[in-house]
Amino acid sequence: MNGRSSSPTTLTAIEVGKLSAMWGEPPMLPVWKRPRCSSFWSGMPILPPAQNGSIAVAHNTSPYVSAYPWGVEGYGTKYTDPGTLPSGNGRSVAYTTAGDAIAITSSSSPRIQAYPWTKSGFGTKVSDPATIPSGVGSGVDFSPTGDAIVVSSWVTPFVLAYPWSGGGFGSKYSDPSSLPPAAANGVSFHPNGNAVVVGHNNEPYLTAYAWSGGFGAKFSDPSTLPSSYGYSVDFSPAGNAVAVAHLLSPYCAAYSWSGSGFGAKFSDPLTTPTNDASCIAFSSTGTDVIVGHLNSPYVTAYPFSASGFGTKYSNPSPLAGDTYGVSFSRASDAVSLAHSSVPLVSTYRWGPSGFGTRFSSPGTLPAGQGNGVAFSVV
Numbered sequence: 001m002n003g004r005s006s007s008p009t010t011l012t013a014i015e016v017g018k019l020s021a022m023w024g025e026p027p028m029l030p031v032w033k034r035p036r037c038s039s040f041w042s043g044m045p046i047l048p049p050a051q052n053g054s055i056a057v058a059h060n061t062s063p064y065v066s067a068y069p070w071g072v073e074g075y076g077t078k079y080t081d082p083g084t085l086p087s088g089n090g091r092s093v094a095y096t097t098a099g100d101a102i103a104i105t106s107s108s109s110p111r112i113q114a115y116p117w118t119k120s121g122f123g124t125k126v127s128d129p130a131t132i133p134s135g136v137g138s139g140v141d142f143s144p145t146g147d148a149i150v151v152s153s154w155v156t157p158f159v160l161a162y163p164w165s166g167g168g169f170g171s172k173y174s175d176p177s178s179l180p181p182a183a184a185n186g187v188s189f190h191p192n193g194n195a196v197v198v199g200h201n202n203e204p205y206l207t208a209y210a211w212s213g214g215f216g217a218k219f220s221d222p223s224t225l226p227s228s229y230g231y232s233v234d235f236s237p238a239g240n241a242v243a244v245a246h247l248l249s250p251y252c253a254a255y256s257w258s259g260s261g262f263g264a265k266f267s268d269p270l271t272t273p274t275n276d277a278s279c280i281a282f283s284s285t286g287t288d289v290i291v292g293h294l295n296s297p298y299v300t301a302y303p304f305s306a307s308g309f310g311t312k313y314s315n316p317s318p319l320a321g322d323t324y325g326v327s328f329s330r331a332s333d334a335v336s337l338a339h340s341s342v343p344l345v346s347t348y349r350w351g352p353s354g355f356g357t358r359f360s361s362p363g364t365l366p367a368g369q370g371n372g373v374a375f376s377v378v
Contacts, residue, residue, distance in 0.1 A: 061368030105137030338370025
C-alpha cells in the first residue's frame, strides 16, 4: 500500500470550475495521479497505483543486479533475482523506453545479458548474442524505439551494436568504419535514434557516429576536446546537447549538437565537480544535469539551458559515496546514485531547487558497490 486512499476520486464540474478559477489552467497533477489514456477533466476515477515503475542497480558481488518496484514512496520489496544471473560484476544497466526489457553489462563473458521485463520482474534470460564483446562490457543503451542495443567495451572494436526484438539479440551490426581509438567506457543513443556517441580513453575522448539501421559515418571530433578520458555520455532529451563525464578538471563537458554533429563547447560550470567523474545524466526535461564523481560531495548537479551550465545546486543530504552511476526518474521527480559505500544506492527527491530529502534505503541492499542505475516506466 502507498498510504493513499484506494477509493476513486471524481471531480464534479463545480470543483473543476473552482480549480480553474484558482490556477487559470487545469493544475498539473503528480505523476501517480495522471490518467494514461483519458483526460483528467473527463471526470474519470483516479486510482493511485502502489507502483509506477521500477529501478535497477548493476553492482559488484552476486547477484550482480538488484531491482525494486518504484513508487511515490520509494522502493518496494526487491524483485526475485533473475533465474540466470549476469556473468560477473554488473557494470551498467538499461531498460528499453517501453520498459519491456532490461540489459546488464558485466566484467565476464558474455559481458552483455538481457531479460524480458514486466511488473513481476525478470523474465527468462534471452540467448547471448552470437558475437559477444571481447572485453569488459562497460556501458549499454537501447535505441529510443527499442529496435537496437549498443554496448561499449574495453577491447576492440570498443563499440558493438545488435538488432533487438522481443526474441532478443539479432546478428551484430558491422563495426564502424572508424573505430574509437581505445577502451570505451560509455555509450548513448540520440533521442531521435539517428546518432550514437561513445566516451573512451585516448584522444579525442569522445566519438560519435550517424546511425540508421547500423553505424554510419563518424562525425567530426569536437573542436575543443574533453581534458582526458571520456566515461559516461548522455544526449539531452531534446537532442540539442551532449555531455560527457571525464577525468581531470573540469571533469565534465557539454557541447551543442545538431544534425551536423558536435557544435561549440559550452563554458565549464563555475563550480566544477571535485574529482574525476564517471557518470553524467540529463533530467527528462533537459533542464538539469547531474555528474557523479570521486570525493565529497560525490555528486554535483546544475541547471542546464541553451546557455549551458547554470549555478550549482546545493549538495544532497546525507551524502552518498564515490558515485559511479546516476539516473533521473522518467518524471524527473527523483534522482538515484549508485555508489561505493552502504547503502550502495541512494535516491533523492528532485524538484525545481534540486535535491530534496533522501528516500529510505531499500529493505534488501545491493550486495556490492553500485556501478550503474536506471529507472523504468514498468
